[in-house]
Amino acid sequence: MAKWGMVFDLRRCIGCNACAVACKQENSLPDGVFFTKTLSEEVGEYPDVTRSYVPTICNHCEDAPCERACPTGATYTRPDGIVMVDRDKCIGCGTCIVACPYDQRTRLEPEMLNKGLFGDGRLTPFEEQGIGRFTAGTVVKCTFCHERVDAGLLPACVATCPTEARIFGDLDDPHSRPRQLILERRGRQPLPEKNTNPRVFYID
Amino acid sequence: MIASNRIADGTFRVGVGLQKAWGVQMATAFFFGEAGAGLYFVAQFFGFVPGMVAGLLMVLFGKAGGHVLHLGQPLRGWRALTKVRTSWVSRGLAAILLFVVAGALHVIDVRAGVLPAGVSQLVAAVALAACFVIMVYQGFAMSQSPAIALWSGGLMPVASLTYALLNGVLLTLVFGFGEHFLAERPDTVRLLQVLAVALMLYGLVTVLCLLNGARHASEGGRQSVAMLLQGGFARWFVPLVIGAGFVVSALMMLAAPPAFAWMLAVAGLELTGYYAFRVLVFKAGGYDPALSFAYRFRH
Numbered sequence: 001m002a003k004w005g006m007v008f009d010l011r012r013c014i015g016c017n018a019c020a021v022a023c024k025q026e027n028s029l030p031d032g033v034f035f036t037k038t039l040s041e042e043v044g045e046y047p048d049v050t051r052s053y054v055p056t057i058c059n060h061c062e063d064a065p066c067e068r069a070c071p072t073g074a075t076y077t078r079p080d081g082i083v084m085v086d087r088d089k090c091i092g093c094g095t096c097i098v099a100c101p102y103d104q105r106t107r108l109e110p111e112m113l114n115k116g117l118f119g120d121g122r123l124t125p126f127e128e129q130g131i132g133r134f135t136a137g138t139v140v141k142c143t144f145c146h147e148r149v150d151a152g153l154l155p156a157c158v159a160t161c162p163t164e165a166r167i168f169g170d171l172d173d174p175h176s177r178p179r180q181l182i183l184e185r186r187g188r189q190p191l192p193e194k195n196t197n198p199r200v201f202y203i204d
Numbered sequence: 205m206i207a208s209n210r211i212a213d214g215t216f217r218v219g220v221g222l223q224k225a226w227g228v229q230m231a232t233a234f235f236f237g238e239a240g241a242g243l244y245f246v247a248q249f250f251g252f253v254p255g256m257v258a259g260l261l262m263v264l265f266g267k268a269g270g271h272v273l274h275l276g277q278p279l280r281g282w283r284a285l286t287k288v289r290t291s292w293v294s295r296g297l298a299a300i301l302l303f304v305v306a307g308a309l310h311v312i313d314v315r316a317g318v319l320p321a322g323v324s325q326l327v328a329a330v331a332l333a334a335c336f337v338i339m340v341y342q343g344f345a346m347s348q349s350p351a352i353a354l355w356s357g358g359l360m361p362v363a364s365l366t367y368a369l370l371n372g373v374l375l376t377l378v379f380g381f382g383e384h385f386l387a388e389r390p391d392t393v394r395l396l397q398v399l400a401v402a403l404m405l406y407g408l409v410t411v412l413c414l415l416n417g418a419r420h421a422s423e424g425g426r427q428s429v430a431m432l433l434q435g436g437f438a439r440w441f442v443p444l445v446i447g448a449g450f451v452v453s454a455l456m457m458l459a460a461p462p463a464f465a466w467m468l469a470v471a472g473l474e475l476t477g478y479y480a481f482r483v484l485v486f487k488a489g490g491y492d493p494a495l496s497f498a499y500r501f502r503h
């Protein structure tokens with residue numbers, strides 16, 4: 001069984017946010033909800049200043065604190081390592097949100113689902129077909145586009161990234177590209193001191 | 205220049221983000237949980253039935269009600285009982301249910317004497333044990349995860365227990381004022397007053413240790429503490445939590461004349477400080493920057 005994971009190449013990310021747009025489109029995400037964000041950071045002092053981009057996503061941690069904290073079992077880890085939320089079990093208590101060190105979870109408030117992407121209270125046909133995926137008052141997060149992965153496709157953000165800054169694959173396979181990159185370029189996990197063992201790595 | 209050491213709440217910048225998932229409703233539920241359970245705990249010690257009833261009602265309506273209002277899907281709330289093995293929220297809900305049932309039975313038994321002696325003692329012990337769990341579990345629920353440095357300190361459960369006991373002692377002094385178990389024994393009143401002052405001092409030290417620990421734990425913790433002591437929340441945290449909640453109320457308690465209004469004022473000040481603590485600690489809870497080491501690659 002594969003253990004899916006992702007590598008972010010910080011040298012390649014140009015902050016175009018195509019990943020975020022692809023994610024929103026693939027998952028029909030309502031206004032204000034992001035499964036992936038590209039954060040920016042200015043580093044240095046004038047005249048030696050640069051801006052770096054830090055893509056973020058649910059890290060599908062091996063020891064996921066969100067799963068441990070969830071009082072209903074709605075958050076669970078699939079055998080392939082993808083951390084999921086069962087919307088039929090989620091009670092919207094928010095415990096997983098405060099347990100996630102990476103701030104990658106969102107509770108869907110009813111107004112989020114009703115106001116529409118244009119904020120005029122009307123849903124576009126695109127939103128209408130997508131809104132059935134969600135239940136108000138429950139928590140949502142990145143699923144590594146599990147439907148696509150199950151069908152043998154790449155997650156939407158990976159497939160869209162124009163600079164191939166996102167590399168997806170089986171971390172248990174020593175010959176997979178992400179595994180090779182992690183080894184060759186000393187991949188680092190975000191906030192390793194939190195002891196969550198994320199399946200997302202950063203290389204620079 | 206390091207850009208990640210700033211509040212980046214709601215923006216697409218690297219920095220400390222603030223949690224928004226738990227707000228005033230949860231703070232209110234926590235408040236009633238610790239105040240109600242503390243009151244019951246102390247009241248049962250003295251066999252003070254009105255205090256026990258008040259504690260039960262505070263937990264049942266204040267705490268459970270606050271949680272129900274907070275839930276996104278309240279009708280599924282029963283599901284929170286299914287993960288007692290790993291989740292402190294689940295354990296807490298189980299304790300609340302046990303406490304309400306056993307506590308109510310014990311109150312009925314104290315009044316009417318309906319249970320055999322052995323069962324009566326068992327029910328009283330179960331009620332007290334469940335009550336104790338409610339007094340501490342909120343701290344464990346907050347410190348269970350390493351996500352928010354301000355909450356994840358090991359002293360959070362100690363703070364919960366200290367506040368719960370303190371609330372219980374003060375509310376017993378208020379609700380029990382003029383009742384025979386206090387009126388006929390001035391030494392008991394004095395003992396409770398000394399206990400309250402000791403708990404205030406202990407609570408103050410615990411809160412300061414919590415802040416100190418968070419400040420040195422991570423960037424998120426440092427920013428949270430800065431917000432509480434110097435930033436936007438300082439005008440509430442310092443005068444209410446530290447000033448009214450501990451210092452002024454302790455001084456007033458030391459000089460307390462045996463007057464109901466005085467006890468009420470002390471309890472009011474302490475409870476105001478405690479409620480402010482709950483709300484502000486929630487609001488100031490900050491996540492560490494997701495990739496706080498990004499800049500280190502370049503230097």
